[in-house]
Ligand SMILES: [Fe+2]
């Protein structure tokens with residue numbers, strides 16, 4: 001099994017999220033959309049890497065299904081979707097992606113793995129804390145999908161850089177931990 005170190009989310013985040021679940025769901029809709037778009041961006045950049053294309057296209061397909069599920073959740077709750085508030089978390093992580101290939105591909109795969117890992121962790125926290133059973137069930141299912149996605153990106157990273165991926169994953173995970181510690185606790189996924 002490929003391991004990605006992740007520092008646990010501040011437990012107070014759950015209370016912040018529960019205090020405005022509609023805001024969390026509205027943000028979550030765009031997280032799923034951006035996950036699909038990020039996966040497809042790898043198809044644009046690396047069309048010659050057959051294995052990468054096949055894996056991320058399947059993953060994007062699942063993320064698109066998640067967009068449908070979260071939009072149905074918003075509709076069920078009578079919550080009007082909003083425009084994307086932006087994502088300083090993902091933007092800050094992308095700053096660590098190196099410009100030169102093949103380092104660039106490795107870094108993009110690892111940054112996506114970290115975002116999937118953090119999302120999975122927080123969706124699981126929500127699944128355990130949300131009182132409404134149907135919503136909690138939805139979040140538990142989404143959390144396990146994002147764990148699989150993390151592993152997909154890690155497997156691709158290990159294929160791209162069999163000798164260097166682990167050390168780079170640890171570096172980027174340290175940046176991610178520092179970033180999460182610096183960001184305010186807010187009713188968003190990140
Ligand atoms: Fe997803």
Ligand SMILES: [Fe+2]
Nearest residue numbers: 035116146149
């Ligand atoms: Fe995902």
